[in-house]
Amino acid sequence: MGRSPCCSKEGLNRGAWTKTEDIILCEYIRIHGDGGWRTLPKKAGIKRCGKSCRLRWLNYLRPDIKRGGISPDEEELIIRLHRLLGNRWSLIAGRLPGRTDNEIKNYWNTCLSKKLLLSMNKSQSKATKNVKSTSKSSPVQNRVFKTTPVKVTTAVRLSETIRPKGSMNGYGCSNRSSDEAFKLCNAKETTNSSKSWCDLLGNDTEGRISTSSMSLALERSPNSYYFGTDAATLADSLLDLNELSSPDCSLLSPPSNCSADFGLQDFCGEPVTLTAEANEFEVVSSDQNIMQRDNGFTVLDDQGIEEFYDHTQPLDWIHELDYIEKSSPRALSFLLLESEDEREEKLGDHTQIPDVV
């Protein structure tokens, strides 16, 4: 036997919502707040299924919704996020303020999928023509990233990803997080005590990580809640590492191989070689009072970063994706997964870093 339907369909309106229904729903939610969808129709006097009310509110009536006119920037962002996340419309929508999953899904199905198919065909036929001159595949093909995450490198890779993000949105968080992730790795070699790990970060009375930098980031980034999520994600991953019994540090890639991930070339203008020494890590990760990016955001001192930070809009994701894709697409795709469970689910072999396809 299947589940019972969410409500009796008898006597309920179906199809397009009328203006009156919209007004009643809005008014009810204005007074009582949203939620309790199953009982809402009866209480509000709407002849609709609760789910239908929820959908109507979330997708069309909410005051913070942007309708139509998807900009080229947004379009690019959707394409790139879709490449990383697949049909995870709600996740994608979460990175586009004011847009709903339904709208993005519709836009994808009606416009973007065709557009992409067309451009793919174009570039493929171009590539076929040039097949003798080069053995490389087309740029479009090259830009398909595998989204397999890697467990063991969670803390460090997340911090690597946060670093470029933080350099745009809040240097405090990025520096602090990276720095401390490194410290943690090194601390792990000498002790398994979770207390010492937390001590490195600072923790509140309940033992939860609460670095001043994370608070700073959250406080200063009202337009980019995702940034806050990053900090939270990092905190979670660090807490998780406390629980791991395997010698994580030994499984990390040799630091000298990680310099590209760290993006230090971009930040400092010259290649940096890291060693496994704790001191080296700290020196490198704290040497960020001058940062440079190759996407138009130039050298900034502390004050400059702060100023920039205040003007950073969520759509700067595009630049962040530019940077991150170049440096560590695996980390990004991992980071974009919402929950720790979801990452667990995708783990596979913890000890190997899969190649980017």
Added chain:
DNA sequence: AAAAGGCACAACCGCCGCACA
């Protein structure tokens, strides 16, 4: 002018995970 086809998007459906009793 009318029918057919295409398109955009709102709405619906069924499944799933989580919380809670």
Added chain:
DNA sequence: ATGTGCGGCGGTTGTGCCTTT
């Protein structure tokens, strides 16, 4: 530990408008 209800999600369908034939 288990069953149930709720909310959320992604796939699909329905519908109205526009364009083409």
